[in-house]
Amino acid sequence: MAEQGNVIIIGAGPAGTVAAALLQNRGHRVTIIERDAFPRFSIGESLLPQCMEFIQQAGMLDAVKAAGFQLKSGAVFIDNDKYSDFCFSDKFSKGFDSTFQVQRDQFDLLLANEAQRMGAEIRWRQELIAADFSGEKPLLTIKQANGKSYQIEASFVLDASGFGRVLPRLLHLEKKSEFPDRQSLFTHIEDRIDSAQYDRNKIRIIVHPEHRDVWYWLIPFSNGRSSIGVVAEPGFFQTLGSDHRQIFQLLIKQESSLASLLKNAVFDRKINNINGYSADVTTLHGDGFALLGNAGEFLDPVFSSGVTIAMKSASLAADVLDRQLNQQKVNWQKEFADPLQVGVETFRTFVTAWYEGGLQDVVFYGQQQANIKQMICSILAGYVWDEENPYVKNSRPRLSTLAELCKE
Ligand SMILES: Cc1cc2nc3c(=O)[nH]c(=O)nc-3n(C[C@H](O)[C@H](O)[C@H](O)COP(=O)(O)OP(=O)(O)OC[C@H]3O[C@@H](n4cnc5c(N)ncnc54)[C@H](O)[C@@H]3O)c2cc1C
Known part of the structure; x- marks a missing residue:
């Protein structure tokens, strides 16, 4: 007989622990299944100010601030003798002006401890190996460190397995990224x-x-x-x-x-x-599950967007799932996938323009108008869901026009 669980989250990276904390704080019982023992090495050390909002929502801000991580207040770009400096305090969008540069082994452990403090259970060194969504409730098979497996029935599954991409693999949702292998x-x-x-x-x-x-x-x-x-x-x-x-x-x-x-x-x-880390999926949700962070799409490391997107997806999913578990009617596409894509698309435009060279022309242009620089700085700070910023709402045509002007 399968164990009866509540919300099951796969993976205790930033997406998983932020989602767990948000759900626990709204009264839901959450179990995280984590393949590794923490602390463990992970790449993705430069955070963006926007992700501080999600850390704050999750009730983890004081712990993160107290941990002694390196403050991060901006970004410097260098190309031969060209130098360009962005300060997050001089950005278009309202919100945090700084963040941290973190050793992920310590940061992820801290977030996991915080999620546990809020009541989430973490089952360390256990791995999701099979998932069946054909019944009334999702049925998951979990392998323990001793090699033995057990089954657990979930009210809902959030896959936050990062580059493990466990549900995309098991449910054949993987799609090739449009970016070349890097x-x-x-x-x-x-x-x-x-x-x-x-x-x-x-x-x-x-x-x-x-x-x-x-x-x-x-x-x-x-x-x-x-x-x-x-x-x-x-x-x-x-x-x-x-x-x-x-x-x-x-x-x-x-x-x-x-x-x-x-x-x-x-x-x-x-x-x-x-x-070959860029990855995509055919859908970010289905009956009984949603994909968070890297388990969904991963673009590119150049603008340090990974943890911020992971936490935004956790925040959106926790809102929708909370309402669903409270018997309200929800629409995962309209309330989770579509809003998440607004920011992902903005980052996609910027990543594409970086490798094509146009964004480098913009970044290194010596006579940038102050207000345009502030709008670009907002994107670099991760405020890619702020549709007041013209470089979010119309990012592709706006950025390509700007790049042409800067090139000339
Ligand atoms: C070269 C490079 C540089 C990067 N630099 C940055 C950067 O500076 N800033 C930034 O924000 N992002 C960066 N990223 C991206 C960042 O690493 C990820 O976007 C981020 O860690 C995603 O968080 P997550 O919570 O989705 O997944 P993860 O942090 O990967 O966590 C997933 C967790 O799931 C667990 N897991 C996996 N499979 C299973 C399973 N079957 N069962 C149970 N548990 C499982 C794993 O052990 C892991 O702990 C970079 C990426 C690359 C490739």
Whole structure:
């Protein structure tokens, strides 16, 4: 006989724990099934101010603020001798002016502890391996760390399994992303950066000196360490050899501002490699389930949008599910998928324009009008659901006109 559960959430990443907290706080019983034991490494360390709103809604803001993470107040873009600085305090949309750069092992553990504090149960080292949505209630098969399985009946399933993408795989919902395969090499370093030369409160996005579609990130933490990564199409990396550490060192040497900042850095961790991470699905919901965060769609790392989209999807889904569980009529497409897509589409426009080069022309344009820069800054701060911003409502035509003007 299957165990009778209530709401089951797959995955204790940011999407899962924020959804759990929001539902617990509205009186629903939530169980999270998490494959790993925390703390565990995860990529996605640069947050956006917009996601602070969801952390606040979930009742986790005080804990996040008290954790001692590195403040993040903006972003710096560098392309050879061009330099462009965005401060989130000077943005079009109202809302948070800053956020944090977080080691995800600590951040995700903190959010999980908070969700537990609010009453959510987390079953660590258990994995969803099968799901049957043909009956009256979803029936899930869960594998435990000892290899034994059990079944649990859910009132509803939120899949927040991130790159695990468990329901898209089991229910054949996977769809190829429209973005080409891209690859990233990344690591954590002891950066030993001279603080007189450098503002640790800002992420740096640096364009490769010769290849506009190749870029680096530098995300400083509060403990003297940084996350550093480089993104390119796999064919580009292949031209540089097969040893990831050598390729990584070579690419840093090729970019003079990074080479200078990191001249004393200690590369004491392995170089991680992730490939083909952009992903899409045919639908974000179905009878008895919805897909949150990366389990739905993942675009690209360039604007640090992943955690913010994950939390927005959690916030929207928790609202709809709360009403559904209270016997109200809901429409998952109109109240969850469509509103989520408003911001995803804005980010999609910006990501596309980044790799095509138009957005780089905009970012590095020296004489940008102050109000236009504020609107672009709002997008970089994650306020991509603010339809008052013309670059949200009409993002594609607006951005391409602006890019043409900046190019000229
Ligand atoms: C190179 C790169 C750089 C990035 N940089 C940034 C950045 O700077 N800022 C940013 O916001 N985003 C960034 N991202 C994106 C970010 O990593 C994700 O968008 C974000 O972590 C998604 O959160 P999530 O809650 O959906 O999933 P996750 O954080 O991936 O959490 C999913 C959880 O589900 C668990 N799980 C998986 N399968 C199962 C299963 N079958 N059963 C039970 N549990 C399961 C996993 O163990 C995991 O704990 C980056 C991504 C890449 C590829």
